[in-house]
Amino acid sequence: MNKSELIDAMAADAGISKGAAKKALESFIGNVGDALNQGKRVSLVGFGSWSVTNRAAREGRNPQTGATIQIAAKNVVKFKPGAELDGAVNK
Missing domain, CATH: 1.10.1220 (Arc Repressor Mutant)
Known part of the structure; x- marks a missing residue:
């Protein structure tokens, strides 16, 4: 949808x-x-909740060249489904 x-x-x-x-x-x-x-934090009872966490900087690899690259730290949004939503999806 x-x-x-x-x-x-x-x-x-x-x-x-x-x-x-x-x-x-x-x-x-x-x-x-x-x-x-x-x-x-944003929480809708039965539906789920959103929160922000910090993802630390880390080292990664360019898949084409294999070169090491530095991936910057950033904030990421996480969603945790509520019991009703989880139950509706997993009938």
Whole structure:
């Protein structure tokens, strides 16, 4: 499912216009991103939670040349599914 298909499904389920569903989805994505950028954890009970962790710098290899390269440290977003979502996927 891509973003436009999700917007269509949200609009149909909620009985709202596609424009309103698009605004709601964009607001959700923006607010989750802002919270994670501030170092906060976002949790939706039953669905899952997002958090930010730091991945340390490390050494890697270029697969074409075999040369050693330095991979910079960065923040990464992690998602842990909630019990309801996990149960729905693993019936």
